[in-house]
Amino acid sequence: MSIQETMDDFLEMLKEQTKECPHLMELFTTCYTNTLDTTVKRMENNTTHVITGDIPAMWLRDSAAQLRPYIFLAKENEEVRELIAGLVRRQFFCICIDEYANAFNDSPSGACWEKDDPNQNPWVWERKFEVDSLCYPIQLAYLLWKNTGCTTQFNEDFQSGVQKILEVFRTEQHHEEKSSYRFCRHNGYYRDTLSRDGKGALVKSGTGLIWSGFRPSDDACTYGYLIPSNMFAVTVLGYLEKIERKIYGNGEIAEAAKALKEEVHTAIETIGKTFTEEFGMVYAYETDGFGMYNLMDDANVPSLLAMNYLGYPSDKEVEANTRRLLLSEANPFYFKGAKAAGIGSPHTPSNYIWHIAMAVQGLTTGDREEKRRILENMAATTGGKGVMHEGFCCEDDTRYTREWFSWANAMYAELFLNYLGYTLDK
Known part of the structure; x- marks a missing residue:
């Protein structure tokens, strides 16, 4: 079976499991296929x-x-x-x-x-x-x-x-x-x-x-x-x-x-x-x-x-x-705004939150509802681009750094799969 056929089968199976959140599945499909394609x-x-x-x-x-x-x-x-x-x-x-x-x-x-x-x-x-x-x-x-x-x-x-x-x-x-x-x-x-x-x-x-x-x-x-x-x-x-x-x-x-x-x-x-x-x-x-x-x-x-x-x-x-x-806010790089709250970096401007950090927050909580909330927040802060970015302004997600950042896409995909119960043996 080709990679594309295996990918199609996997995505089809996931669609059956995510009928209640098709918008999250659509974003996952974009993020998950992007790295292999580009x-x-x-x-x-x-x-x-x-x-x-x-x-x-x-x-x-x-x-x-x-x-x-x-x-x-x-x-x-x-x-x-x-x-x-x-x-x-x-x-x-x-x-x-x-x-x-x-x-x-x-x-x-x-x-x-x-x-x-x-x-x-x-x-x-x-x-x-x-x-x-x-x-x-x-x-x-x-x-x-x-x-x-x-x-x-x-x-x-x-x-x-x-x-x-x-x-x-x-x-x-x-x-x-x-x-x-x-x-x-x-x-x-x-x-x-x-x-x-x-x-x-x-x-x-x-x-x-x-x-x-x-x-x-x-x-x-x-x-x-x-x-x-x-x-x-x-x-x-x-x-x-x-x-x-x-x-x-x-x-x-x-x-x-x-x-x-x-x-x-x-x-x-x-x-x-x-x-x-x-x-x-x-x-x-x-x-x-x-x-x-x-x-x-x-x-x-x-x-x-x-x-x-x-x-x-x-x-x-x-x-x-x-x-x-x-x-x-004891962490100097934790930011809160109208669009999101989360951890940023001195690598990017003040008040810019990273999608990677949001994914990590979701991956390290045992609360499934918190995972879902973070996925929804990530999906709502793509600046209209439908992909993850490096950092985005917590007050205005149309202001962001790096339009194409594959690592951030991968982290959204990993949290999405984790939310559905997919975990790697360690």
Whole structure:
């Protein structure tokens, strides 16, 4: 059966389940088919290149999130399985080129967002080091295997890339002393570069946390220990341990992943939390290890709001306290207006809410009616375009950023499926 036939059958089945909300189903159909129709390119080397939307490059993070909802189709269709496996293979091919880069070209064209380094690798679109960029490919590889049994993503590049990832994580636990990574972008916005000649704000080494230069928004971290990304690392290191034992039979890498996972988890639960008068003990968004904390959340995933979605083994009381903080005006990037209330980002203008954050709010609640309310609100804030955007003004959804943003479309699709009871085995 072709991808189109499998897609048509799936959509027809969903229509039968959603007769009471055809407008939500119509938006789902647009969002769900958009990524496959517009962003996916099959390469001659049996890999899959996925652009982020209106930018012609592949982000390791975005591309994994964009194809994740198609794992449901992959259960029924081998071609879809290979499409996703091909993305994993390409992601690890890219990681083997440069483990510190976040976005790549489809060829060694030299195209880039900015020529930050005169010797920049021509495959690299941008070289912002973000911990989550190395987590997403492992997550996608694991979820594809766990839910469909597919193993073609586990090739030599996967193993080489995994060793690079573990090495980077270990190095960046001691960023001050051991890391040679630097990032300087000249004549730009301050969130687009790192202080101290590209080294970033000072952090305390040896805490067990992994340093990240940038957030998943591609904005520079205020404090170098980004807690949501470390939470994500805990989860994927657990996935990696299982992959190495079951697929490769490599006890050495499995034990290394397990030990690092436990180290990072202990560090988060020890120094990644702080006490607040209003909410009690909460998880911080960032810390420097010296006692400075940044209490906020950003719409991009990984976020604190997404910790349960990511599978982080949190302290449930602290998680609940943190959620209350994040969905209140104590979070400086929580906005309320005539059109919606939700989390935005310093990456976009003040009072702009992100559809991604709205989807995460829905995916992390156990209340089915809240999921439905959020889906309705997302559908009502497309600015008349019938697709999801990056951020939109909470007072006027016709004011938005990024007309074409595939990750946001994927997140609406994922929440819609979750509302209907579709979940992935983890």
